[in-house]
Amino acid sequence: MNIYESHNLLKSKKISATELTKEALxxxxxxxxxxxxxxxxxxxxxxxxxxDKEISSKGPKGWLHGVPFTLKDLFITKxxxxxxxxKILFNYIPPYEGYVSRSLSxxxxxxxxxxxxxxxxxxxxxxxxxFGAVKNPHxxxxxxxxxxxxSAASVAEGSSAFSMGTDTGGSIRLPAxxxxxxxxxxxxxxxxxYGQIAYGSSLDxxxxxxxxxxxxxxxxxxxxxxxxxxVTNVPNKTMKIVGALEKANxxxxxxxxxxYSREFIEACDNxxxxxxxxxxxxxxxxxxxxxxxxxxHFKYSVAAYYLxxxxxxxxxxxxxxxxxxxxxxxxxxxxxxxxxxxxxTEGFGEEVRKRIILGTFSLSSGYQDQYFAKACxxxxxxxxxxxxxxxxADAIFSPVCASLAFKQGEGKQDPLKMYMNDLxxxxxxxxxxxxxxxxxxxxxxxxxxFQLIGKSFQDEELLKLGRAFExxxxx
Amino acid sequence: MKELSTDVVKHVxxxxxxxxxxxxxxxxxxxxxxxxxxxxxLSEVDTKDAEPFFSPAKEHxxxxxxxxxxxxxKVRPSLGADEVLKNAPSKQQNQFAVEAVIEEN
Numbered sequence: 122m123n124i125y126e127s128h129n130l131l132k133s134k135k136i137s138a139t140e141l142t143k144e145a146l147x148x149x150x151x152x153x154x155x156x157x158x159x160x161x162x163x164x165x166x167x168x169x170x171x172x173d174k175e176i177s178s179k180g181p182k183g184w185l186h187g188v189p190f191t192l193k194d195l196f197i198t199k200x201x202x203x204x205x206x207x208k209i210l211f212n213y214i215p216p217y218e219g220y221v222s223r224s225l226s227x228x229x230x231x232x233x234x235x236x237x238x239x240x241x242x243x244x245x246x247x248x249x250x251x252f253g254a255v256k257n258p259h260x261x262x263x264x265x266x267x268x269x270x271x272s273a274a275s276v277a278e279g280s281s282a283f284s285m286g287t288d289t290g291g292s293i294r295l296p297a298x299x300x301x302x303x304x305x306x307x308x309x310x311x312x313x314x315y316g317q318i319a320y321g322s323s324l325d326x327x328x329x330x331x332x333x334x335x336x337x338x339x340x341x342x343x344x345x346x347x348x349x350x351x352v353t354n355v356p357n358k359t360m361k362i363v364g365a366l367e368k369a370n371x372x373x374x375x376x377x378x379x380x381y382s383r384e385f386i387e388a389c390d391n392x393x394x395x396x397x398x399x400x401x402x403x404x405x406x407x408x409x410x411x412x413x414x415x416x417x418h419f420k421y422s423v424a425a426y427y428l429x430x431x432x433x434x435x436x437x438x439x440x441x442x443x444x445x446x447x448x449x450x451x452x453x454x455x456x457x458x459x460x461x462x463x464x465x466t467e468g469f470g471e472e473v474r475k476r477i478i479l480g481t482f483s484l485s486s487g488y489q490d491q492y493f494a495k496a497c498x499x500x501x502x503x504x505x506x507x508x509x510x511x512x513x514a515d516a517i518f519s520p521v522c523a524s525l526a527f528k529q530g531e532g533k534q535d536p537l538k539m540y541m542n543d544l545x546x547x548x549x550x551x552x553x554x555x556x557x558x559x560x561x562x563x564x565x566x567x568x569x570x571f572q573l574i575g576k577s578f579q580d581e582e583l584l585k586l587g588r589a590f591e592x593x594x595x596x
Numbered sequence: 597m598k599e600l601s602t603d604v605v606k607h608v609x610x611x612x613x614x615x616x617x618x619x620x621x622x623x624x625x626x627x628x629x630x631x632x633x634x635x636x637x638l639s640e641v642d643t644k645d646a647e648p649f650f651s652p653a654k655e656h657x658x659x660x661x662x663x664x665x666x667x668x669x670k671v672r673p674s675l676g677a678d679e680v681l682k683n684a685p686s687k688q689q690n691q692f693a694v695e696a697v698i699e700e701n
Contacts, residue, residue, distance in 0.1 A: 216680065310659070353651070425638060442613075497648035497650055498649070
């Protein structure tokens with residue numbers, strides 16, 4: 122089930138939204154991946170019935186009308202439990218509606234459920250959550266990737282046509298890559314962050330996980346309206362892209378300059394490496410011009426990221442105090458200070474606590490220049506590496522991850538080594554650029570793929586290039 | 597740099613209103629020191645002429661209009677007390693209830 126085909130079937134009345142929804146719910150109920158935290162069956166069936174009524178009288182109002190989807194549980198949904206994959210928000214039922222949920226519901230899409238993620242988006246395996254690890258639908262002994270693992274697993278197993286994830290250091294692109302899907306992190310500012318539970322505010326960006334680039338376009342059109350409730354959201358940049366994607370052609374790749382670093386590809390595991398070289402061959406044989414480029418500061422990106430992201434997290438997560446909403450430890454009668462401390466210590470998982478402490482240290486008096494400020498200056502250098510590459514290139518080709526989907530439990534042993542897995546996705550967030558993870562090939566049961574990075578606010582160009590590659594790889 | 601001691605890590609945790617559970621001290625201190633020793637890597641980079649990069653939004657001001665960036669001082673509907681208190685772990689008479697901060701004599 123993909124969006125574009127479902128839309129056409131709905132339009133020609135060959136299928137109903139209720140049928141699509143029932144099929145998705147059945148898949149969700151019999152799922153072996155543990156992707157879903159909260160299933161919204163009753164609501165979904167009710168909305169599907171409404172959609173069928175509207176579609177039968179006026180036809181679908183847009184690409185997503187009547188199409189089932191899931192939302193990462195970091196998106197605020199009014200009156201529907203929103204946990205951020207954390208014990209601290211275990212019973213939190215938001216009294217307001219976030220931008221992404223509202224815009225998709227306005228577009229007529231049918232919410233099947235809220236899906237799992239690493240707690241507050243902190244992780245790359247979707248194992249860092251009290252709701253249990255999410256498994257890879259292609260091989261349940263492996264992780265789905267994180268942090269938007271529930272999003273990727275729910276799309277790959279067919280319990281949704283698409284899902285919305287969030288990406289702070291690769292959290293959309295990595296699970297999409299591990300599950301054989303397309304994952305898109307738009308340019309910072311393209312999608313409003315209002316009602317997206319914050320991790321690193323200068324890095325966070327919402328985007329879709331879907332089956333192909335055309336479907337990504339269908340979602341982007343619905344979620345790029347201007348939203349005055351997020352001041353970093355760019356106004357007047359509502360995407361109109363599906364028409365262009367429908368017209369996309371293999372010939373569009375001719376003459377396009379694709380920059381890449383051989384060093385990055387060589388650093389990958391053999392199974393990943395061969396797939397990356399094969400993908401480059403597809404570009405080349407379609408007339409694209411490959412250009413070896415170096416990115417001298419990318420090797421600093423993980424270090425800069427872990428200082429910046431944790432610093433921002435330490436301030437963003439200060440709001441969880443056990444008083445206004447969320448978990449409260451009630452053992453410390455008569456002691457407010459201890460109530461804060463116990464509630465936060467009990468409510469947050471280990472990885473979240475580690476990151477808050479690191480971020481607090483990085484911002485603390487006497488250390489700020491050495492850590493946070495230094496990281497922000499290195500961030501400038503990384504941004505300049507991209508600027509230099511884009512002087513001569515239309516897009517940058519890179520791995521998403523050096524390895525195939527990890528085995529369950531593998532990451533627990535060495536957290537720092539786990540952080541390194543984000544080496545190729547992190548620079549994109551640091552610079553705020555659009556990044557598109559595309560599936561290409563398989564090794565055994567496990568999917569492989571790569572990433573294309575575009576220029577700031579040229580998300581449309583990047584998606585067209587991605588679509589042309591999809592067509593070329595099938596030709 | 598010098599390794600952080602358990603006391604420093606506990607102090608920083610306290611600043612963030614967190615406690616390091618007994619038995620986990622070694623894991624936390626070890627993790628902090630591992631990460632801090634790794635980020636020492638940044639000192640290799642010559643950043644004398646580099647302006648700190650804080651947010652991508654600041655790099656692309658051309659996309660933001662003044663009207664949009666400056667909110668109008670307009671009253672919008674806000675949540676009612678019932679809704680705001682709905683998720684409070686403890687409430688009394690339409691207010692958040694907290695532990696006493698002033699001790700009785």
